[in-house]
Amino acid sequence: MAGTALRRRLTWRPAQLSAVRQETPTARTLTLRVDGWAGHVPGQHVDVRLTAADGYTAVRSYSISSAPAEGELEITVDEVRGGEVSPYLVREIAAGDLVEVRGPLGGWFVWQPQSTRPLQLVAGGSGIAPLMSMARARAAAGGGAPTRLLYSVRRPDAVVFAAELAGLAAPGSGLEVSYAYTRAVPEGWPRPAGRVDAALLAEATWPAERAPDCFVCGPTGFVEATADLLVAAGHSASAIRTERFGPTGSTS
Amino acid sequence: MAAQATQAYRGGDVAQFSRGFSGRPRSEEPDLPPGQYRTHDFPVLSAGPTPRVPLDTWQFTIVTEAGERHSWDWKALQQLPSESVTVDLHCVTRWSKLGTRWRGVSLDTLFEDVETASEYAYVRAYGGYTTNLPLEDLLDGQAWVAYEYDGDPLAPEHGGPARLLVPHLYLWKSAKWVQGIVLTPQDEPGFWETAGYHMYGDPWQEQRYAGD
Ligand SMILES: Cc1cc2nc3c(=O)[nH]c(=O)nc-3n(C[C@H](O)[C@H](O)[C@H](O)COP(=O)(O)OP(=O)(O)OC[C@H]3O[C@@H](n4cnc5c(N)ncnc54)[C@H](O)[C@@H]3O)c2cc1C
Numbered sequence: 001m002a003g004t005a006l007r008r009r010l011t012w013r014p015a016q017l018s019a020v021r022q023e024t025p026t027a028r029t030l031t032l033r034v035d036g037w038a039g040h041v042p043g044q045h046v047d048v049r050l051t052a053a054d055g056y057t058a059v060r061s062y063s064i065s066s067a068p069a070e071g072e073l074e075i076t077v078d079e080v081r082g083g084e085v086s087p088y089l090v091r092e093i094a095a096g097d098l099v100e101v102r103g104p105l106g107g108w109f110v111w112q113p114q115s116t117r118p119l120q121l122v123a124g125g126s127g128i129a130p131l132m133s134m135a136r137a138r139a140a141a142g143g144g145a146p147t148r149l150l151y152s153v154r155r156p157d158a159v160v161f162a163a164e165l166a167g168l169a170a171p172g173s174g175l176e177v178s179y180a181y182t183r184a185v186p187e188g189w190p191r192p193a194g195r196v197d198a199a200l201l202a203e204a205t206w207p208a209e210r211a212p213d214c215f216v217c218g219p220t221g222f223v224e225a226t227a228d229l230l231v232a233a234g235h236s237a238s239a240i241r242t243e244r245f246g247p248t249g250s251t252s
Numbered sequence: 253m254a255a256q257a258t259q260a261y262r263g264g265d266v267a268q269f270s271r272g273f274s275g276r277p278r279s280e281e282p283d284l285p286p287g288q289y290r291t292h293d294f295p296v297l298s299a300g301p302t303p304r305v306p307l308d309t310w311q312f313t314i315v316t317e318a319g320e321r322h323s324w325d326w327k328a329l330q331q332l333p334s335e336s337v338t339v340d341l342h343c344v345t346r347w348s349k350l351g352t353r354w355r356g357v358s359l360d361t362l363f364e365d366v367e368t369a370s371e372y373a374y375v376r377a378y379g380g381y382t383t384n385l386p387l388e389d390l391l392d393g394q395a396w397v398a399y400e401y402d403g404d405p406l407a408p409e410h411g412g413p414a415r416l417l418v419p420h421l422y423l424w425k426s427a428k429w430v431q432g433i434v435l436t437p438q439d440e441p442g443f444w445e446t447a448g449y450h451m452y453g454d455p456w457q458e459q460r461y462a463g464d
Contacts, residue, residue, distance in 0.1 A: 010448075010461050014269075051269035058275055059287060059346060084276040084289075098269045105461070107447035108299055220296045224409055227301035237301050237379065244297050 012049060012100040013037075017093055018072070023160045027078040027126065028090045029065065034101060039068040042133040043110035043215065043243075046073065046103035050085060060085045063130035063217075063243070064104065067137045068113075073101075076160060078126035109243045111215060113141040118210045121149040122196075122226050124218025127245060128153075128160050131217055135175065139168050148212075149177045150204045152196050152222065155184040178204035196222075201229050208234030217243040283340060284348055285455035291347040296409045299443065303379035303429050304408055312397060312414070313432035316368045324362070326413070329397065332357045337396065339419035341426075342455035354417055356398030359390040370435035374442065375416060378429040383442035384451065385418065385425050387435065394420060397430060422453040422460070 015032040022028055045063045066074035079090040093099070111119065111134045119138070121131040128151055138145060149169075153159050159179070169177045180196045181189065191200070206212040214235060216227050223244045230240055281290060313323040324332070334355050341349045373387045389395065398417040399406050406412035411428025418426050424444050445451055450459040458464060 010463065049269075050273045050275070052273050052275045056275045056278065057287075058273075058289075061345065088270075088273050092272050093270070097271050100269060105448065108443075224296065224302065231301045237303065240300050242298065242300055244295075 010102050010105070012102050015048075015099050015101045017095050017097045017099070019095060020093075023076060024078075024158050026090065026158070027076060027160050029074050029076045030089060030093070031066075031072060031074050032099070032101060033072050035071070037071050037073060039070055040064050040073065040104035040133075041107075041110040042068065042113065042137040043130045044104035044106045045130065046075065046101045046105060048075070048085075048089075049100040049102070050088065051100070058085050061105070063133070065129040065132045067133060067140050073104075076126065076129045076132070078160075109215065109217070109241050111137075111213070113137040114144070115213070116144040118206050118212035119145040119147040120206050120212040120214040121147065122205070122214065122216040122218075122230075123149065123151045124222030124226070125153060125158075125245075126160070127216075127218030127222070127243070129217075130243065131215060132161055132165075134215065135165070135168055138175070139173070143174045145174070147175045148205055149175065150180065150196065150201070151177065152180040152182060152218070152226075154182050156181065156186045180204075196226055196229065198229055198233065201226075201233055205230075205233075208236075211236075211239065214240040215243075216240060218245060220244045283350055285342055286458050288342055288346055288348040288455065291349055294349060294410065295343065295345075295347055297343065297345060297423075298409075298428065299381065300379065302408050303377075305378045305413055305429055307413055310413055311432075312362075312430065314362065314366055315432065315434045316366060317370045317435055317437060318367075320367070322362070322366055329357060329399070329414070332361050335396065337417075339417070341419060341423055344422040344424055344449065344453070344455075344460050348455075353402050354396065354398040355400035356396035356414070356417060358393065359395040359397070360393065362397065363391060366435075368435045370437050372436045372439045374434045374436050374440050375425075375427045376431050376434065377427045378431050381427055381429070381443050383425050383427050384440055384445060385421065386439070386452075389418060389421065390433075394418065420454075422450075422455050424449065425453055 013034050015034045018033045019031040045061050047059050049057055049059045051057050062075040064073050065076040077086050077089045080086045123131045165177050169175045181193050183193050185193050216223050223242050227242050307326045310326045315321050336355050338353050375383050395418045397414050399414040415428045416426045416430045448462050453459050
């Protein structure tokens with residue numbers, strides 16, 4: 001079990017930035033090479049430590065967005081304006097630079113790619129990161145679990161992984177992707193901009209009778225609201241796993 | 253340690269992690285444990301949806317190793333002497349919130365008639381959450397079953413109607429929606445402890461993960 005595998009000492013390891021990909025105007029994916037990295041379980045995160053010239057350090061958690069791989073992992077960081085760490089990771093750090101990572105961490109918000117049970121993913125903003133790792137791992141494993149992803153995002157140009165998600169959700173893939181735009185919608189979109197509500201949930205997610213494993217990830221306010229809606233729609237609370245990224249009140 | 257790792261990695265060059273990172277302008281914050289930053293809002297972290305526990309069915313129960321049960325319903329809890337406390341909170345995800353104001357019943361009051369030789373408390377919560385800590389960390393004015401935050405009834409997302417409050421340990425030990433305590437002779441890992449977090453969780457020692 002992931003939980004027991006974690007009961008060992010976790011040390012900080014050097015990680016070298018080998019590639020960066022601009023995903024949206026405010027988000028970047030960083031590819032980190034870590035000697036001896038043994039891979040992860042989709043849903044896990046790493047702690048990233050930055051060290052300034054005067055020795056000062058800052059640590060933040062970032063979900064792993066890539067599929068499990070040896071020697072390498074990717075994180076996808078969205079800039080929080082006025083933040084200490086995310087602006088550096090999104091705008092400053094360049095290929096060749098070093099940070100330190102500790103992980104993989106987390107034995108609860110994880111999904112085993114060999115599972116064939118129906119899977120419901122619900123992402124708010126940068127909460128897509130660990131769910132993308134699950135979607136990628138699922139495709140790599142041959143796609144057993146019938147899966148729906150509902151992705152809530154402010155506006156069309158803020159969608160991370162848009163093209164890859166469209167590819168993963170090809171007909172016959174067993175993956176269906178739906179979007180909820182909270183501030184601005186694409187041209188000709190059938191719904192006005194707005195938050196995920198019970199009606200959209202009924203349309204875009206598995207009904208409770210299918211008893212899916214649900215993973216909800218994003219800013220706190222988003223996770224609170226959507227997890228409550230899922231419970232109200234009849235899903236059992238024990239089938240819903242959540243990961244909250246931010247402080248109270250912020251939503252996507 | 254960081255410097256050593258860098259040297260090994262760069263084959264002996266004196267390299268620097270995080271080129272160009274300077275961090276935020278810093279002032280001395282003597283009340284912050286290492287690795288923590290101060291927040292002024294009140295983040296929420298939990299593993300699933302927020303349980304809603306009706307007051308008319310709420311109960312808090314202490315079970316001893318002999319199987320003796322001590323239970324309080326909501327009314328009984330409210331009739332016990334309560335205390336107002338102002339404490340600092342330290343979450344393992346690195347935020348600290350200083351000077352938070354609570355009202356609740358001291359665990360010393362709840363343990364007055366409990367006879368036990370057990371050294372450990374296994375805490376259970378509505379919704380299935382669990383956590384473990386030494387019994388002595390709950391006594392002598394160190395812990396409360398809290399039901400008011402900042403003068404208002406405790407909101408469900410922060411653990412209402414009542415949560416455990418053990419401010420000297422990382423906040424995951426302060427189980428939200430607390431339902432009871434089982435006293436045990438051995439230290440059994442709870443929910444996060446099974447998932448790789450530290451068995452004790454002292455913020456001042458940075459006991460975040462198993463083995464720290
Ligand atoms: C388990 C876990 C996984 C995470 N995974 C990711 C991920 O994959 N991608 C990602 O981009 N982020 C992720 N985060 C959030 C990340 O750890 C940082 O909180 C975020 O990058 C902001 O850090 P900062 O130093 O830039 O801001 P800070 O300097 O910490 O904060 C600056 C200001 O912004 C507020 N703030 C802090 N975090 C957020 C937030 N997330 N949303 C809105 N306001 C905020 C603070 O209250 C403060 O006022 C994750 C968090 C956790 C706990």
